[in-house]
Amino acid sequence: MARPMLAAVFIKTGIDQVRRAPDLAPAAEPVTERLAGPLQLPQDPVLLVRLNGAAMAGAGVLFGLGRAPRLAAAVLAATAAPTAYVAHPFWTEKDRAVRSEVLGDFLKDVGLLGAALLAAVDTAGKPGVLWRAGRAGRDAKRLAGVAAREAAHAAEAGRxxxxLAAAKVG
Structure with a gap:
């Protein structure tokens, strides 16, 4: 139940970004200008807002359905960070009441970002790939040691x- 509940916010936000990209692009332009060059993305803020929204909505659907949940959660985190920064710039507000409200919205988005990051590293009670690889290496080393000891014992028994056979013959 938790995955679809968390995914719903990202799906809605992503769809809104795709639909309202021309309206959202001016606020996103400072971020898109900074990211477009290093990431070799087009210099079109409307397109980048739409791409961010599509990635967020698509990853939200995958996450909600439990398909590639760790990868989907990582994409959600990657798309949520610029969204929170652009959508809730509390640091630019002069009015205390408005600043407080925008800060609250920013912190909610940061909380969602944190949830996505937690989901990205959650293995659902199953060991992760790194743990399994390390375990396989330790098991292989242990089995190689056992095999070496057994080979030494077999060689000694053969000797x-x-x-004995040489003593009987001679």
Whole structure:
């Protein structure tokens, strides 16, 4: 139940960004200008807002359905960060009441970002890939040690058998 509940906010926000991209682009332009060059993205703020929204909505759907949930949550986090920054610039507000309200909205988005980050690293009770790889390495090393000891014992037994056989013949 938790995944669809969290995903719903991201899906709605993503759809809103796609639909209202021309209205949202002027506020996003400072961020899109800074990110477009280093990430080799087009210099079109409307397109970048739409891409961010589409990625957010798509990842939200995947996350809500439990399909590739860790990857989807990572995409949600990556799209939520610029959204929170652009949508709620409390630091520009002069009026205390408005600033407080915008700060509250910003902190809600930061909380959603935190939830997405937690979901991105959650293994749902199953060991992650790194843990499994480390465990496989430790198991292989242990099995190699056991095999080496067994080979040494077999070689020693073979040597003794050869000595006995040589003593009987000679």
């Amino acid at each position: 003794k058998d050869l000595q």
